Amino acid sequence: MILSLLFLSLNLSSLFRLSASRGSAADRFYRSGDVHVDGIYVRSGRQLLAGENFRMTEEQYIQMLDKLAQGYMSNFDLDKAIKDFHRRCSNISRIYSIGKSVLGVPLWTIEISNMPGKKEAEPAFKFIGNVHGDEPVGRELLLLLANWLCDNYKSDPLATLIVDNVHLHILPSMNPDGFALRRRNNANNIDLNRDFPDQFFPLNDDMDLRQPETKAIMNWVDDIEFTASASLHGGALVANYPWDGTEDKKRKYYGCPDDETYKFLATLYSGSHYNMSKSTEFPQGITNGALWYPIYGGMQDWNYIHHGCFELTLEISDNKWPNASELPTLWEYNRMSMLNLVAGIVKTGIHGRVISSDEGKPLPASITLRGINYTIAASKSLADYHRLVAPGQTYEVIVTMPGYKPKSACVDGDRAVTIDFVLEPAHGNDSQVLEGSGCYIGSKSRFQVMEYMPEPQLQLYVLLIILISAFLCLAMRKKSLRSNHHMVNQRHSPQPKRAAV
Ligand SMILES: [Zn+2]
Incomplete structure (x- = not known):
């Protein structure tokens, strides 16, 4: 009996917890004017109790809620x-x-x-x-x-x-x-x-x-x-x-x-x-x-x-x-x-303003970070931007605005950084696409370094790794053959004789 009550109360408290907060599950239980939440209603202290015996009238329920609200601001x-x-x-x-x-x-x-x-x-x-x-x-x-x-x-x-x-x-x-x-x-x-x-x-x-x-x-x-x-x-x-x-x-x-x-x-x-x-x-x-x-x-x-x-x-x-x-x-x-x-x-974060080089006017430019598919806009009136980032990484900030040449900068995300961008007007054949600036983006792991290495260098790097791996494999194989031989010898070698006294 005690065990089943405990089981019931545990189940109900987890159910309530799920339904109670952001609440998708809550929609199943909370309806306008309802006073019964699938039979779960009464709180005893912080616990919920359930079952037919605990059902309340609407009046009792409202009284209970008013009691709960005592001391809170109306x-x-x-x-x-x-x-x-x-x-x-x-x-x-x-x-x-x-x-x-x-x-x-x-x-x-x-x-x-x-x-x-x-x-x-x-x-x-x-x-x-x-x-x-x-x-x-x-x-x-x-x-x-x-x-x-x-x-x-x-x-x-x-x-x-x-x-x-x-x-x-x-x-x-x-x-x-x-x-x-x-x-x-x-x-x-x-x-x-x-x-x-x-x-x-x-x-x-x-x-x-x-x-x-x-x-x-x-x-x-x-x-x-x-x-x-x-x-x-x-x-x-x-x-x-x-x-x-x-x-x-x-x-x-x-x-x-x-x-x-x-x-x-x-x-x-x-x-x-x-x-x-x-x-x-x-x-x-x-x-x-x-x-x-x-x-x-x-x-x-x-x-x-x-x-x-x-x-x-x-x-x-x-x-x-x-x-x-x-x-x-x-x-x-x-x-x-x-x-x-x-x-x-x-x-924390990367902050600054974007202005035009010709008239110094604020530009509501787009701010992105290389490798993160998300854009924020500099504000319409003052063109200030505030890009939150996770510390512990380096970021390449890319600023683009139609009619202007894009710009980028490398930023250390460990502390708050202020960096203003002055964009120059673009002319007919100016590229609107920014090449990689060569920032080491991310946590500077070897993988990241490889990712941003120029292609010929990358191929050389891969070739070198293959050669080193092949050499290590050969060396290990030789060593393991030798140690096997040694083990065989050991197994067959007679126990050292006790020294004669
Ligand atoms: Zn809520």
Whole structure:
């Protein structure tokens, strides 16, 4: 009996964990107005119990959710907290709404910078909380983050670095209606993290069906050229990175062209966290989305594909509704991760501007790295670019712009590098294709060196390896014949005679 109960609770907790976070499996269990999740509903502490005996009435369920939400900010409280923050920290912030929810709640956003609202040649980062209405920890932590930056600007080096060098945009709640309804989906019962255009399937291509919250995010990302971002979720403890979906819908590791960079960013978060990297479920506290479980129409992949924005999906609390008294602890657990992730976009990566040699005008050129099939654009207004990379490698940055001669440069990815490109106008027969610059790309392994060796030299190199191998083979064969002979001799040699005393 005890064993079967244990078995049941283990199965249920893993089921809940899977369904609870980014949530493809969740769609099977969470429906509007449902009060039964396949018979799984009641929480006893952090455990879930199941079975007919534990079913609740809708009224009981709502009472339970209201109890869970005790101590959390209501939408009204959040609205007030954002405005109070801005009043207190107006020198380094502005607030603006990116749109409205289905029920008309403004999606208030905080921008933190020493020049809020001004275009600067600096990277922008965004944090989005409460994508799922029933994952409220993120919206609380984001207000704590904003206030911490305000309190520590000019006294803490990390706070000062972020405020002075990054435009940090914080949307504490993307789904205020879902929060008010104490459920995952928005007021139209749509999962907002399944509502974005998908790279493999046309499921969300109909603009008319797109939710107002999703549209607001899409317009926002069109307007502000974010370098990186993170959305905050609950129900697990892991930093999740693209791709989230696979072409064949199979669950497997499916990395995007910037897999190494993403692993670096995810590890930056998990490694700075109190215990995320100690996860027994996810090595190093990070996971590829499709390996965990594939989802389609997610926000993360869309950001990377359409806007050059490196987004992570952060699961920051195993329990979706921890007791509100635990929020200060959760803030402490996540504080350094959040700060290091934002600061990471200026402490690493390749940065600079692209301008024309003739008039010195900013050029919104394309920036690629040799060997990585991905392009970001320099910003439209100031032509600054911010290309995140994984440290430990050398990169060849290639800059192209129609009507201009392309340029490239070799860059060491170990630390942040600033490199400006001045492009000359191209004339009739100037080539638009850039030859390899001879950078040693990658980790400088012998394989990489071979890859970039000029062809005649490469052939010579291969011939030399064949000759050396043949010589070694012959030498080994001779040696082994000799040792066999020796062994035979040994086997047949009589035991040494005991010395006569
Ligand atoms: Zn979520």
